[in-house]
Amino acid sequence: MSLRQTDKKISRRSFLKGAGILSAMALASPFFTSPLRQLKEGVWVDKDHGIGTSFEDYTAQDVLFTTCEQCNTHCTIKALIKPQGQSGAYTSIVRKIAGNPYSPLNMVPYGQIDYRTKIQEAALGGGSVAVLGRGFRGGRTCLKGQAGIQTTYDAFRVRTPLKRVGPRGSGEWETISWEQAYDEIVNGSPDLKTPGLKELWAFVPEEDVMADWEKVKAGDLTQEAFDRKYKDVLIDTKHPDFGPKANQIACLGGDRRDFMRTRIWEQGFGSVNFDDHGGICGVSSVIGNQGSFEGGEKRRTYADIDHCEYMLVFGTNPLVANKGPTWLTPKITNAIERGMKMAVIDSRLSKSAEKAETWVPIIPGTDGALALAIGRWIIENKRYDQRYLTNPNVQAAEADGEPTWSDATHLVNMSDERRPKLRASDLGLGDEEQFVVIENGKAVPHDQAEKGTLEVDTTIDGIRVKSAFTLYKEAVMARRLEEYADITGVDVDLIVTLAREFTSHGKKAVAWAYRGPAMHTNGYYNTRAINLLNHLLGNYDWKGGSLSSGAKFHMFEGRYDLLTVPNGHQPWGIPITRKKSNYEESTLFERDGGYPALRPWFPTSGNSSHELIPSADAAYPYPLKALFIYRINPILSMPAGYKNIDTLKDPKKIPLLVSLDVTISEGAQYADYIFPDLTYLERWGQETIYPNQPLKLSSVMQPVTRVVPEARAVEDVFIDLLKKMNLPGVGKRAFVDGSSLDRAEDFYLKMVANIAYDETPVPDVDAEEEDLFIEARKRALDRYFDVERWKKAVKPEEWPKVVYVLNRGGRFEAATEGYEKDYLKYRFGGQTNFYDENVAGAKHSFSGEYFSGIPIVEPIKQYDGELYDSRLPLIMTNWKARHLGTHRNIASPWLREIRSTNPVWMNPKDAERRGLKNGDAIEIRSDSYKVKGVVAVTEGIRPGVVGCSYNFGHFAYGSKPQQIDGNWTGAAKRYGHTSFEFSKPFQETRLYADRRDTGFSANDLLDIDASLENNAMFDPIGGAAAQLYTRVEVTKR
Amino acid sequence: MITCLYEHEENRSVLQARNDIYLFLAKVFLGEFSELAHAAQSVPIVLEGGDTDLALLIRHLKKTPLKELKLQYDNLLVVPGPYFVPPFEHYYRPAMTAEEVEQRIRHHYCESGYHFPVERLERHDHIGCELAFMHFLITGELHFLRQKQYAQAEQVRGIQRRFLSEHLLQWVALFEKRMSQTIVRGFMRDATSYMCRFIERDVDGM
Secondary structure, eight states, X not given: OOOOSOOTTOOHHHXXXXXXXXXXXXXXXXXOSSTTHHHHHOSOOOGGGTTTTOOOOOOGGGEEEEEOOSSTTOOEEEEEEEEOGGXXXXXXXXXXXXXXXXXXXXXXXXXXXXXXXXXXXHHHOOOOHHHHSSOOSOBOOOHHHHTHHHHHTOTTBOOSOEEEOSSTTSOEEEEOOHHHHHHHHHHOBTTTTBOOHHHHOOOOOHHHHHHHHHHHHHTSSOHHHHHHHHTTTBSOTTOGGGOBGGGGEEEEEOSOHIIIIIIIIIIIIOOSOEEOGGGGTTHHHHHHHHHHBTTSOOOOOEEOTTTOSEEEEESOOXXXXXXXXXXXXXXXXXXXXXXXXXXXXXXXXXXHHHHSSEEEOXXXXXXXXXXXXXXXXXXXXXXXXXXXXTOOSHHHHHHTTOSOEESTTOEEETXXXXXXXXXXXXXXXXXXXXXXXXXXXXXXXXXXXXXXOSOOEEEETTEEEXXXXXXXXXXXXXXXXXXXXXXXXXXXXXXXXXXXXXTSSTTSEEEEEOSGGXXXXXXXXXXXXHHHHHHHHTOBTBTTSEEOOOOOOOSSSSSOOOSOOTTOOOOOSOOTTOBTOXXXXXXXXXXXXXSSOSSOOBTTOSOOGGGHHHHHHHTOSSOOOEEXXXXXXXXXXXXXXXXXXXXXXXXXXXXXXXXXXSBOOTTGGGOSEEEEOOOTTSSOBOOOOOSOSSSOEEEOBOOOOOOOTTOOOHXXXXXXHHHHTTOTTSBTTOSTTSOOBOSHHHHHHHHHHHHHHSSSOOOOOOHHHHHHHHHHHHHHHGGGOOHHHHHHTSOTTTHHHHHHHHHHTEEEOOGGXXXXXXXXXXXXXXXXXXXXXXXXXXXXTTTOOBOOSSOOOOOOBOTTSOBOOOOOOEEEEEEOOSSOSSGGGGGOHHHHHHOOSOOEEEOHHHHHHTTOOXXXXXXXXOSSOEEEEEEEEOTTBOTTEEEEESSOOOSSTTXXXXXXXXXXXXXXXXXXOOOSSOOOTTOOOOSBOOOTTOSOOGGGGSOBOTTTSSSBOBOTTTOOBOTTOEEEEEEEO | OHHHHHXXXXXXXXXXXXXXXXXXXXXXHTTOHHHHHHHHHTSOHHHHTOOSHHHHHHHHHHHSOHHHHHHHHIIIIISOSTTOOOOBGGGGOTTSOHHHHHHHHHHHHHHHTOOHHHHHTOOTTBHHHHHHXXXXXXXXXXXXXXXXXXXXXXXXXXXXXXXXXXIIHHHHHHHHHHHHHHOSSSHHHHHHHHHHHHHHHHHHHO
16 A cells, blocks of 8 residues: 655645545644743643652651662762552552661761661751751762662663573564573573583683693693593683683673672683673772782772871872772861872863862873982982881881881892792791892891991802892983973972972872872882872871771671682682783693783783783683673773674584663673673672771671662572582572671672671660661561571671661771871881882793882883874873763763763864864774764863773664564654653653763774784783773864 | 634644654654554554655554664664664764754754653654654643643744754754665665654744
């Protein structure tokens, strides 16, 4: 049937005549009330959104405290819920998120309320802002935290287990039951042809294998006999160091790592291949910090902002990013008000730089060079704390009133090519635990000296030695200040000003860095060079100095040993990412003819997760058989992540690919199966924040609502899977005390018991508070709360204390307990290292050359050591948007309303040369990729540098339709206004928000490392992806 | 304003007919086939037999399985696949950015208090929203006429005139052309063709 095409002459009246048929259809008009309101009433009326017209009070029964996970700060929050009971699919609606008033994180600057405050009072709050200067209805939380409601009630949540229809990435899915999903994961899918875990998994203890392998090498056992014995359990019998087949089952995970990595992956599966976001999150700063402090436990450095007088902030933006604006912003702005000075070293005028006394627009990737330049001036002008630096041990430090001491006077053995620190045993003076210093012209064990000699360059018993300080001095003196100025783009005068100011406040000055300087190919050296500035002052553990300690209540030990699995596997073998692995010690060194290795190895880093999928692509060192992904985006978050798509799509390279996700994200859309995960407001979890507080605190993440009935926590999924495979770590007798692990809460409630009993146990909850606890959870969780089941997870006597902690969302020390006289209460109290002998003794797997134990100036390089040589003129960097903490925040229309895209900042000088004006449409091109965007012309970025926030560029996550059971899901569209009345979860209504797929992914622009071809550049020592530097050109579209 | 009164009264039936057609077309292009197919079943055969294009469309609607209608709609107007015919005005007006098109349309919508795209989660420049807007305006005009608020009725008529000439007329022919190049036959093609020709005539009549 087709309409007539000859009716061009038909008049309008003819059209209208035929319309009579429509009156018979009686279609319902959507506009049956109050049409044309504005024309009628003559004013703008916005009743639809209910603004200012709906007020509703709440009771303490409607409040639960938990932990935010909108970004990795993990703030402590208060959730106000409205129960829905049996009437709907969801148990309650979270109406409002605020800060937890018990927690120091969310009550800056007033301080948290007394931990003993009854929950009835804390939940309701009260007090007059006018009288008290503060209210108690909830602490601060940031815009991202408040928008967490929309993460949980996202219209595009995965509701049931999904199985792909057609090839990977086809966008077509069918819903399946959990039972079917588990069966096919464990036993394989006949129709998808995916293998099952039972077929893939095999484990054998390392000792058995390697004992036989030694026999093979000695000729006492034939290779054939070895092959026969181990062919079913080893990945490769010619390379037993690859480990058992269990290693071919890998996981990329984003949180809940203690449970998932330690219990499930390592001791359950016995696989070494669990990787988290560290490799794309500045792990080089962790490695740099571990190399700067003896013992390897100190992974982060912060400043005691409340008492600091001068902060030298390298490449971090604490007012927006870092570990959260919620507490950092008021702390820093109050400190500035108090008189603290701050210099921010950043190629763009960040929010922090705006508030600073000095903005230092440095050339990206040269932070380490600037720190070495400052170090040179300090040494030349003897502005370092000589008294501190000459203390070689703890006794000397204590005698001086110093909480820490350094290795500045310790000697390094320059005659050994590995350049280790000289040991007393090398000179026959003592044992291997003792270092050596020169005191009064004689070599003595470091722990027997009162003062060491700072500058040493001599030979002892035929061994050439230098002190660590001498090596550092040589490194900083290798360049003149003018040369440093050329490298960094920072004038000599400014370098001197920074150095002088930094050394004018005694112990109350701090050099502070986070991920910015670390996410470069020279990231480890940058971090080390910045740390060594603090070493020169010896500011650790001093009030107003560098904050060092991880102050938290013990979570996994105490009442329960949660991370030891009875009869658990002892994982072994080379990780597929070659983290913490020496190429020279592997069987591949001989097979592949020594240097260069076929792909990079990371002997000094415990995380190179960006290499996991590229390694699976290359089947190096061995093929991957199964990959599980949760709460990490392997495409948008990884450097040049688009290169991972082909690997994820290829069943030959990853035969089984399972994603556990809250929406169908970019990575999930290529999976064989997608399992609906719970959002952070629906589940248990634990992520104590980093050691950035002078107090002890441990927050607890606990469920406050349930929105998707079919969703299951990642922990519960793997408890079920491991049970089906009869693997240890779950089910009966999963814990050391003989108790069972059948649900995630069995683990987490025990964790809460550990927190409650650490040191002086918390009080027992009284009957009134316990009743409130139960009632609040009945209202919030309805059928998903079984108080008797929860009680059974711990011992009866523990329950009242567990409830006490859960009611408060964690355990928090009082604000007044952070200091002891001039010192921080919680201290590092150890040795600071100028020299990192672990790194000095490790080799680059391509060149075979040793790394440097002292920070040096190193340009941006490819992995093969070649200088990164692009002819494109602009350096492009990127940063975290102030309103999007992670890529997944794009699900929030509230947040998208704030800024709909990621414009590229460009200095007016660069814009003028290119004929660009603010807002112009542009193309940004690197040597590997090109994208479209818009330009923001601003003086707030250094000429020659461009940059943008990285959190955009989605092409899934609700931005494109998917087909489930033949029905299209649709996609999040533009416009809309979030309804004030959250009466309709799973609806996404908004007015000003743009779509989810706006902007571009800055990670896609990162240049491919020519020596690798399927990964971008990274730091060979720290292992971090170099995501903050690439060369580009920008042209007008 | 006696003449105005007379003219409006005379056109009341015309207005109602226009209103019904725009509502019908809006529902078609918003993919509300369940309601359309159900409503079509209640059309008496005697009316269905009429030789107008609309009658042909209704017959089409009654005979085509709902699943087929939905499939056509999804493939043509939802899924950005090989058969995608973007149902958005900005796509056919390359001289302006999507943002500019949206701003201009939003001006019309705000002027009259039209929140339908917001409630429907649709883009402002979606063909279904623009057609629904015309239906909304005509509903308002009828309302004002019933209330004998002729000045307001005239005001609303002015918005219709401007919206038709500045927006719908500017792109529906290009939309129809792309549709006819994408699908050889079928309900959506015929509906698009009808919609395009109706709008051209409606503008003439304004």
